[in-house]
Amino acid sequence: MTPALDADPALARDAAHERRFFLSLSLPALAVVGLAAILPILWILRQSFMNLGGEVTLANWTKILNSSLTWSSLQTTFVLSGLTLVICIALGTPLALALASTTQRRANLLLIFLLLPLWTSILVRTYGWLVLLRREGLVNAALQNIGLTAEPLPLVYNTTGVVIGMVHYMLPLYVLPVYAAMRDIDGNVLRAAASMGASLGQAIRTVILPLAQGGILSGSIIVFVYTLGFFITPAVLGGGKVNPIAIRIERTIGGFQDWGGASVLGVPLLVVVALIGAAVLGLRRVAGPRHA
């Protein structure tokens, strides 16, 4: 018997070289993320501990954290994001299921309609909602004409209006990952469930939703995290009465040139997003092996 050969260092070097090459592909993206996200975040944190003269101080934190406006705007932020998320799940999940159930051709056509709004400026669309929702707007006129309501409903310059605008913007972004996850479900798995006696409702509950949960989670995170920082929609449709944190930040800078205070306001959002990210990574680790 011939003795086993020693490992060839040249082959090991080739393997290492290959790994380095593939890692290097991520460098441009890492550089952009570093410059455009990490650095500004660090700058915000630093800024929050400085006064206008550039001296280190805790004054920004005590002032902002002691203001009731801060807490009410934080609450508004989470209420808006939460409501938007709940409505997106309620509207978007059945829509994604419908898209995934039809033929690929028809689904592609419907997807174009779903994505069409995303090609329009958010400002244009938001003002569009203003036209539709205000007291003399189309929606109220129609409701009164068919006799459903006597008085115009308050549909805008309040939470209702802002949530309508946010849902309109976020719905396609929620539907896409959910649709993709549902499209991936093997049709035979659903046929198997039906042959064993599962009604459509039971199949949805016991097979489709569990298998699409990754997509639902992704879509939910996109909606929640994205809407935390929404500015234009509450600014236009909230009419000064609905003030999430993004609007407070803008006023703190635009009205008072208070960069330190605005930086403090930005930190809770960062923390929440970071916590969501950590939770998702944790979930992946728990749920991971079964889907590996």
Next chain:
Amino acid sequence: MAPVPINFDRVRKAFGSYLALDDVSLAVSAGEFLTLLGPSGSGKTTLLMALAGFVRPDAGRIRLGETDITRLAPDKRDIGIVFQNYALFPHMTVRGNVEYPLRLRKRPADEIRRRAEAALDRVQLLDLADRDIAALSGGQRQRVALARAIVYEPRVMLMDEPLSALDKNLREAMQYEIRRLHDDLGITTIYVTHDQREALTMSDRIAVMDGGGIRQVDTPQAIYHHPATRFVAEFMGEANILPAAALLGPAAVGSVMVRSESFHLAADGLPADAVSVEGRLKAKAFRSENWLLTLVLPSGESVALSIPATRAAGCAEIAPGALVTAHATATSVHPLGAA
């Protein structure tokens, strides 16, 4: 539960201009193991899916026992299906998959557990009951699919090419096992395959399908030895289709079919009415259990001879171009229909 017969009565299904099922009628007896055999696109899976309720026919009726199920929803048909790709629930364990149909039926927890374990035991998978599906091999997955389909004792069992993704040895073992399972349970079974050997090995009867219609329904032996048409003859195995005149004399008309293994190189021991053809050897190949010889007749037709090793003395010495006479008994020469 007593096994039920299945009746297809002039079932038609078109997909656009493509006629997938062309007025198919077929009666499957209670407790029978019937195989739908045909090339891809012959309509066999469409017929199966029509029975399961996933393809809605354009016309015709389908009956399970006395019940017309043509318009019944799939989940009300009480049919067990084993799919080619297993179609297991990836988010459940082996046990979860097998318990699923019983949970839908809201059986008591202890009964669910007992029956699921009995079904898993039947397919020798009880040890793996708490594994994830992703941790199983292809053969194990197929057993889970079988256990899941039998656990609720459906009235009918459908199998759509269940073994085609397995390697050869495993496939043959599973053929035997599925047939044994059928004999134990007695469930009326329709089995779909494009593998004629599998169909011959497993079935009580075979329905050969082509172009959306059934070309012949009969026992494996009859289908193999007495094919009704040229298509059936060629699909079922190596078939020599020759002008009748080449074997039976100038007066004979039409075509005849002779299986390659029906030929003998020597006439000794054959009945007096044996017939023969003479041709030159074109090619020969040794295939362990037999020799495969190809002759070219003076009329230009090729004839394949499969000579078993036990009577292949001299095969190795025949040189290409040599004149060879092949004999066959009269009973092994089958006249073919027109189609």
